[in-house]
Structures are given as C-alpha cells and as structure tokens.
Amino acid sequence: MQVFWDLRMSSCGVGPARIRAVPFFPSFFRCIALCLLLLPLVAPAQAQSVPVRLDAPEPLGELLKKHLDFLGQRDPASLDDGGQIALMRRARKEIREILATEGYFSPAINRGRDEDGNLTIQVVPGARTTITAVELSFSGEISHEGEGRPDRLAALRARWGLPVGQPFRQADWDGAKQQLLDALATREHAAARIVESQVLVDAEKATAALRVHLDSGPVFRFGVLQVSGLSDHDESLVRRYRPPEPGTLYSLERLLRFQTTLQNTPYFASVVAEIDPQTASPEAVPVRVQVVEAQPKRVGFGVGISSNTGYRVETSYRNTNFHGHAWNLNSGVRLEQRRQLGYADIFLPPATNGNLDSIGVLAEQTDISGLKTQRQAIGVVRTMPSGNIENRLAFNYQHEILTPDGSQRSSRDALTANWSWTHRAVDDILDPHEGHVLNLQLGGASRALLSDRNFVRIYGRYQHFIPVRSRDVLILRAEGGMTVAESREGVPQDFLFRTGGSQTVRGYGYQSLGVRDGTATVGGRYLAVTSLEYVHWYKGDWGLAAFVDAGNANDERKLFKMQLGYGLGPRWRSPAGPIALDLAYGQSDHRLRLQFAIAIAF
Numbered sequence: 001m002q003v004f005w006d007l008r009m010s011s012c013g014v015g016p017a018r019i020r021a022v023p024f025f026p027s028f029f030r031c032i033a034l035c036l037l038l039l040p041l042v043a044p045a046q047a048q049s050v051p052v053r054l055d056a057p058e059p060l061g062e063l064l065k066k067h068l069d070f071l072g073q074r075d076p077a078s079l080d081d082g083g084q085i086a087l088m089r090r091a092r093k094e095i096r097e098i099l100a101t102e103g104y105f106s107p108a109i110n111r112g113r114d115e116d117g118n119l120t121i122q123v124v125p126g127a128r129t130t131i132t133a134v135e136l137s138f139s140g141e142i143s144h145e146g147e148g149r150p151d152r153l154a155a156l157r158a159r160w161g162l163p164v165g166q167p168f169r170q171a172d173w174d175g176a177k178q179q180l181l182d183a184l185a186t187r188e189h190a191a192a193r194i195v196e197s198q199v200l201v202d203a204e205k206a207t208a209a210l211r212v213h214l215d216s217g218p219v220f221r222f223g224v225l226q227v228s229g230l231s232d233h234d235e236s237l238v239r240r241y242r243p244p245e246p247g248t249l250y251s252l253e254r255l256l257r258f259q260t261t262l263q264n265t266p267y268f269a270s271v272v273a274e275i276d277p278q279t280a281s282p283e284a285v286p287v288r289v290q291v292v293e294a295q296p297k298r299v300g301f302g303v304g305i306s307s308n309t310g311y312r313v314e315t316s317y318r319n320t321n322f323h324g325h326a327w328n329l330n331s332g333v334r335l336e337q338r339r340q341l342g343y344a345d346i347f348l349p350p351a352t353n354g355n356l357d358s359i360g361v362l363a364e365q366t367d368i369s370g371l372k373t374q375r376q377a378i379g380v381v382r383t384m385p386s387g388n389i390e391n392r393l394a395f396n397y398q399h400e401i402l403t404p405d406g407s408q409r410s411s412r413d414a415l416t417a418n419w420s421w422t423h424r425a426v427d428d429i430l431d432p433h434e435g436h437v438l439n440l441q442l443g444g445a446s447r448a449l450l451s452d453r454n455f456v457r458i459y460g461r462y463q464h465f466i467p468v469r470s471r472d473v474l475i476l477r478a479e480g481g482m483t484v485a486e487s488r489e490g491v492p493q494d495f496l497f498r499t500g501g502s503q504t505v506r507g508y509g510y511q512s513l514g515v516r517d518g519t520a521t522v523g524g525r526y527l528a529v530t531s532l533e534y535v536h537w538y539k540g541d542w543g544l545a546a547f548v549d550a551g552n553a554n555d556e557r558k559l560f561k562m563q564l565g566y567g568l569g570p571r572w573r574s575p576a577g578p579i580a581l582d583l584a585y586g587q588s589d590h591r592l593r594l595q596f597a598i599a600i601a602f
Helices: 024-042 060-067 081-100 149-158 170-185 235-239 252-263
Strands: 003-008 018-023 050-055 072-074 108-113 119-124 130-139 193-202 207-215 222-228 268-274 285-293 297-306 310-322 327-336 339-347 356-368 371-386 389-404 410-426 435-445 455-468 472-484 515-517 520-522 526-537 542-554 563-574 577-586 591-598
Touching: 050 060, 060 081, 060 119, 081 108, 081 119, 130 149, 149 170, 170 193, 170 207, 222 235, 252 268, 252 285, 371 520, 389 520, 542 577, 563 591
Parallel strands: 050 119, 130 207, 222 285
Antiparallel strands: 003 018, 050 072, 108 119, 193 207, 268 285, 297 310, 310 327, 327 339, 339 356, 356 371, 371 389, 389 410, 410 435, 435 455, 455 472, 472 526, 515 520, 526 542, 542 563, 563 577, 577 591
C-alpha cells in the first residue's frame, strides 16, 4: 500500500517530534466523501431556467427565430419586471427592423403569457407594403440622342425587377437595383453608377413609391492589351488566344471569356483580365491582363482500373515550354492488363484564327478478345473549333502486326487521311441533362500512297439527352459505321469495327463482338449499335440507371444480327462526370458482367 509521511508534534506540545505512517487512499476517500455530503449544504441551489417564446404567423415566425437570439431558455432573474421591460424594448426594435425588410412597416408587438404563465412575444405583422409607383431616370451617355438608345432605355425599364403591384421586400429592392446597374455596367457603360435611390413608404396605406436615378457615364471601347507577370513566355502567346479587338464595344462577358480561355491553357496558374472603369480614356480603355505562369515541367503518376482493359499504372511527363517555344509536350507510358502503350504529343500554341496543330507518335500493344496487336504510328492533327462545332483533320501513318489466337499472323501498313466533325449542344459538357452530341467521321487510304489496301471508312455517332421531370434523364444513343473495301484484309483495325463492353453494348466482353478469326475476334466492315437508358437521380449525387443495348459488328451485311444486352446500375456524380457501375446481362452468351466507366458525352 502506498503511504505518505505525516509530521506531528506530541500531545503536550513540547515533546519531541514523532513520525507516523498513515495510509493515503483510505484517508483521501474519506475526505472526498465528507465533501460530497457537505456540498448540498454550502452550494447555492441551481435556479431552473424559463422559456421566452414567440407567437408570430408563418413563415415570418421562422424568419424571426433565425435572427432573434433572446428567444429560448433564460435565467428567471433576468425576467423580473425591469428585465421584461428591457427585453420588450429590444424585441420591438429588432423585430420591426426584420419585418421592414419583408415589407411590413406597421407591426404590433406585445407582451403576453402562454398557458404555463411564461413570457410570450406576440407579433401581428399588419398589412404588407405594395409597390404603387416606380420612377426610373437616367443621365450620362445613354440619355443622349442616338441610334438605338430609346429602345435600350425602354428595354431597361421593361426589365425592372420590382414592378408596380408586387410586394416590397428589401432583398428584392436591392436585387432590382443591382440588376439594373449590371445591365449598364456589363455592356458599354463600365462606369455606370446609381446616383440616387429612394423608397417612400406610407405605413398607414401600406404602399411604397420607388425612385432610382442612374448615371451611365461614357461609352467604353476596348483598347490595347497590357500583359504583366510573364517570364518564361512572350506576350505573343497571350495574343494567340484572341483578346478583345481594339475599338470594339466593351463587354464584361467578352472579357471574362478571354480570361477563361487563358486560364484553361496549361501555361498559366492564374489569370485576371480587367479594365479600369475610372480611366481617362474610355474610348480606348486598356485591357490589363495579370498572369501567374504555371510550372512548365510536371511529372505525374497514376493508378486505375477499367472493366474494359483491367488494372492500370501510368506515368506521364509534361513540358509546356518545350525547346523554349511554348510547345506543349505531353508524353507518358501506360501499362494495363490488356493494353500497353507509350506516347508523345507536341501541341503548338493556337494560330491567330484559333486553329490548333499537333504532332504525335505512338507505340501500342494489346491483347483483347484473343487478338494480339502491335502498332506504331506517327501523325499530325489540325483542330478547328468554332463555337459548338469542332472540325478535325488528321494524317497518320501506321504499321500494324496482328496475331489472332488460332489463326495466322499478318501485318499491314497504311497512310490515312481522316476528317471528324463534332457538334455539341448540351447544357453541361460533363453531366448532360438536355441536348445532343453528334460526331461524323470520314477517312481512308490508297495503295498509291504507302498503303496495303484501298479503303474508305464512314462512321457516325449520335447521343440525345431528354430531361424527364425535374431530375431524371432519358439517354438515346445510336452508332453506325461502314468500311468500303474489297476485303477486311490489309485494313488496320482502327478502320474496322469491334464492339461490346461499357459505353457500347453492355453485357458482353470488351470488343468481343465482331468477326471470328480462329478463336479471336477481329474487326469487321460493318457496325450498328443502339441504346436506350433511363437515369433516375435521387437527392444528392446518386442515381440509378436501367438500360437496353443492342448492336454488333460483322463483315457481311447478310449475316448481320443484333446482339441484345440489358441491365441496371448506380450512378455517382463525380467532378469528372457521372461514374457508372452496371450489372449487365448478355442475352446471346447468357452471362452477367459487371462493367463500369465514366458516363460522359463523347
């Protein structure tokens, strides 16, 4: 047992000191027990709190409860006669201010008691104030005579957000003024300001008259480009992304579009594009662009998994200032279970007309559905974007070696020209809910130009998104292609067709639908795929999809037979697009397969 030493004097007070060992724990616990017994006798009684309640009609009651911190449980000592008078004085002040923002300027606020005798603050809001008059006046350049200005003023007045007959709310009043100011300041009149704004309230009649006067200031036009923050790159790189033309009318939307375009390039970590509304030269206001350059060299590593090609590891290297010419080098090595590849692409800065040029090399090896391929390719691409439409022209030379299981090995060479046209008209490019995407392709090769076979490939894919109710979406997809050639022999696999797997005909193995060669599946000259999918989105980012797919690839039209697959699976909205995990049944081979992919529009 632990002990402590207690030094005590003898009982007579003059004897020698003696030392005695006393047990620690029993004495300690006796002391604690004694204190606990005496505590109720010496501690003051804890007073019970009492509630302060609010009696007000909804939804005003909920609004008031959010902002009044004196409601709820309170100390009775603070609610004596003087305390209640002070509380009601505070309540009347704060409640009147809150109700005034909702258009109630003559409320009755009284003290009452509930059934238990507790203090209740009773609120009768009274009549809500209604707008009976609106006066909008303008000065500055917009008020001068000129072509189109009367129509512009009429449009501004027609778009006023708080018209006669509408209830007055402070939030609506502030929003209407800001909307009116933005209509001027974001187009042409960057220095527009509100000179005067008034609300004249008649509390007895519950009416309000509104007055707003705006000064538009002068008309602004874009001037010269001024760029700061560059070190690795030249100002000519910024000019390649089509800044606002000098002399054109100022538009905030145009300025922000230019800023977003620069921000989306790999060259800059941040971009701010602005003008000075207080400039002395609004007829040619400089466009100021402040940039922070991104690190030009980056190395990346990644892992992943796909139901089509299996597990994946990847490393990549990027240099956005390759050879000091603002060339964007993207290169990497990707190792998958059924596919391995190495690549290097150089993307040049855009031309002044917006065209994008690139050159790339590729070495790839695959083992899919019994077909082993080895491919080396080099190509050049020109991409020509124009709004929602993108044209792409590519020239590519490739050498390919095919080894089907149970059949003979072969090789083929082709110098191909390819044209692709894509039209995207969707509400969200990553998570479409409404709209469509259409892609058309035309390509081919000739024996006269380093190719083993004359052929022409035609391909099209269409995806349509139909909103259902407020959250759900119906997705229709159609895909078809044809390779015009005497035979599939000598035609590279990229210009023939196989299908099956996620985002094609679900319920079948990846690229398992095609032409049988030995025990392998190889590409055929004909392709047809259709799909119907319904996605029900729950609250949040989760949904459930049900789908039916049908399709096949073959080498003979008379032997063509559509294969059916159907199933269902969850959806989750990720930052990269909805992730789909599908349990699909292939009707022809009577198998269930679990397949997953990022279900974005192509």
